[in-house]
Amino acid sequence: MSISDKVSMFYNAKPHIFEKAKMLRKNMTQAELKLWAKLKGKKMLGLRFRPQHPIDIFIADFYCHPLKLILEVDGGIHKSKEQKEYDIGREGELENWGMKVIRFTNEEIENEIDLVMKEIKRICEKRKSELPQSPLQGI
Known part of the structure; x- marks a missing residue:
C-alpha cells in the first residue's frame, strides 16, 4: 500500500x-463482535471490511474502502437527542467525502443477524454498481 493510498x-x-x-x-x-465474525476474511462478496477504522477525526465501526461504505453499530446511547444530532452531523461530513453510512442497532444484530447480512449484501451490490469501476478493481 502506497503512502497516497494510506492518506x-x-x-x-x-x-x-x-x-x-x-x-x-x-x-x-x-x-x-457478532457482525465482525460475519464480515472478516472477505466473507461479504469478497470485500474487505476494516473494524474500528480511523477516518479523519472519526472512527467508523466497520469500513469498506473500495465501496466507501461505513457500517455503524448503535447501542442505546444513540437514542439520546444529543447523540442523534451528533450522528447526523458526522454522517453529513462523511457523506461530503462520498461515503455512505448505514446504521444497525445492537438489537438488530443480536436478534436478526441474517436479515442484517442480507441488507448489507444488498447495499454492497448497489454501491458496486453506483461507483466508478476503476477503484473497485482487485477487490
Missing part, C-alpha cells in the same frame, strides 16, 4: 485517532 483511506487521521481505534478494536461490543 486517502484514512483521510489524514492523526496518530491519537489510530490509538483510540486500536483500543476500540480490543474492546468491541458483543454486537460488533
Whole structure:
C-alpha cells in the first residue's frame, strides 16, 4: 500500500485517532463482535471490511474502502437527542467525502443477524454498481 493510498483511506487521521481505534478494536461490543465474525476474511462478496477504522477525526465501526461504505453499530446511547444530532452531523461530513453510512442497532444484530447480512449484501451490490469501476478493481 502506497503512502497516497494510506492518506486517502484514512483521510489524514492523526496518530491519537489510530490509538483510540486500536483500543476500540480490543474492546468491541458483543454486537460488533457478532457482525465482525460475519464480515472478516472477505466473507461479504469478497470485500474487505476494516473494524474500528480511523477516518479523519472519526472512527467508523466497520469500513469498506473500495465501496466507501461505513457500517455503524448503535447501542442505546444513540437514542439520546444529543447523540442523534451528533450522528447526523458526522454522517453529513462523511457523506461530503462520498461515503455512505448505514446504521444497525445492537438489537438488530443480536436478534436478526441474517436479515442484517442480507441488507448489507444488498447495499454492497448497489454501491458496486453506483461507483466508478476503476477503484473497485482487485477487490
